[in-house]
Structures are given as structure tokens and as C-alpha cells.
Amino acid sequence: xxxxxxxxxxxxxxxxxxxxxxxxxxxxxxxxxxxxxxxxxxxxxxxxxxxxxxxxxxxxxxxxxxxxxxxxxxxxxxxxxxxxxxxxxxxxxxxxxxxxxxxxxxxxxxxxxxxxxxxxxxxxxxxxxxxxxxxxxxxxxxxxxxxxxxxxxxxxxxxxxxxxxxxxxxxxxxxxxxxxxxxxxxxxxxxxxxxxx
Numbered sequence: 001x002x003x004x005x006x007x008x009x010x011x012x013x014x015x016x017x018x019x020x021x022x023x024x025x026x027x028x029x030x031x032x033x034x035x036x037x038x039x040x041x042x043x044x045x046x047x048x049x050x051x052x053x054x055x056x057x058x059x060x061x062x063x064x065x066x067x068x069x070x071x072x073x074x075x076x077x078x079x080x081x082x083x084x085x086x087x088x089x090x091x092x093x094x095x096x097x098x099x100x101x102x103x104x105x106x107x108x109x110x111x112x113x114x115x116x117x118x119x120x121x122x123x124x125x126x127x128x129x130x131x132x133x134x135x136x137x138x139x140x141x142x143x144x145x146x147x148x149x150x151x152x153x154x155x156x157x158x159x160x161x162x163x164x165x166x167x168x169x170x171x172x173x174x175x176x177x178x179x180x181x182x183x184x185x186x187x188x189x190x191x192x193x194x195x196x197x
Contacts, residue, residue, distance in 0.1 A: 127150045
């Protein structure tokens with residue numbers, strides 16, 4: 001992930017902040033969808049499906065991230081000339097394709113491992129950097145959501161990792177997909193809160 005000078009608070013205009021929140025909505029909605037499918041879809045393929053505990057964990061992740069989508073959507077601007085729905089879109093760059101690859105994983109356990117080991121930690125890092133660089137005056141309502149999301153991810157990630165323990169074979173198969181998710185975050189200038197040094 002790019003280095004950032006977190007000691008410097010950054011002023012974001014309403015348009016920049018709106019685009020950023022729209023991207024947060026879009027990514028969180030993809031997490032909601034992916035984890036929801038993995039929680040409910042039965043797999044008849046050669047790899048089998050998720051274990052019951054993994055399905056329950058995915059159902060909880062789906063619910064929490066669905067609620068997070070709604071919280072982000074409430075922070076989108078309401079003003080003349082701004083189409084709120086248009087702000088919630090995939091950003092330019094490879095992020096959408098990377099998350100599509102995650103959704104298309106042939107084994108849901110591989111997708112789950114990439115979610116737990118790569119996607120959720122990347123979102124936690126992005127939210128952490130945004131929290132540290134946000135202005136408490138201009139972005140107070142955004143900081144409220146960032147703080148809650150960061151805290152929920154801090155609880156969610158270890159829970160998911162505990163469910164993957166003993167799955168060395170799955171984690172090895174996950175390596176390529178996990179690296180792809182890392183690359184798409186690095187190659188997409190999607191989160192203005194994270195700046196290269």
C-alpha cells in the first residue's frame with residue numbers, strides 16, 4: 001500500500017469527498033454481495049462449499065457491510081445538480097475486474113481466504129488512513145462511519161482468520177487471487193485519502 005503522511009490533515013472539497021464516499025459505497029456493496037452469496041449458495045462443484053461456521057461468518061459479514069453501505073449512502077450529498085446514484089460506481093482502474101475475479105473464484109473457500117487476508121485488511125487500512133487525515137470539522141459525520149467501520153473490521157478479520165486455520169491448502173491456492181486483489185488496490189487511484197509519497 002502507498003505510504004502516506006498521516007500527520008497532515010487534508011481538506012477535501014464536497015465533490016472529492018462525495019466521489020470517495022460513492023466508491024466506499026460501491027466497494028462495501030460488493031463485499032455485501034460476495035459474502036451474501038457465499039453464505040447462502042450451495043456448491044455442488046468438485047471443491048464443495050463452505051463449512052457451516054464459515055457460512056455463518058459470511059452471513060454476518062454480509063449483514064454488517066450491507067448496513068455500512070446504507071450508512072455511507074446517507075453521507076452522499078443532497079444538492080441540486082448532483083445525482084447521488086451516479087456517485088456509487090466502480091472507480092476507473094482495475095478494482096472492478098479484481099473484485100469480479102474474487103466473485104468468480106472456483107472454490108468459495110479461496111474467495112473467502114482472499115476476502116479475509118487481503119480485501120478486508122485493505123479496506124481497514126484505507127479507512128484508517130482516511131480517519132487520520134480527515135478534518136473533524138468538515139468530515140465529522142464521515143469520521144463517525146469510518147470509526148465504526150474500522151472497529152468492525154478489526155473484529156471481523158481475526159474471526160475470519162480463525163475460520164481459515166488449518167486450511168493451508170486453501171491459503172496456498174488463494175495466493176494468486178490475494179496478490180491480484182493487492183495489485184488492483186495499488187494500481188487504482190481510487191481512494192484519495194491514500195497518497196503516494
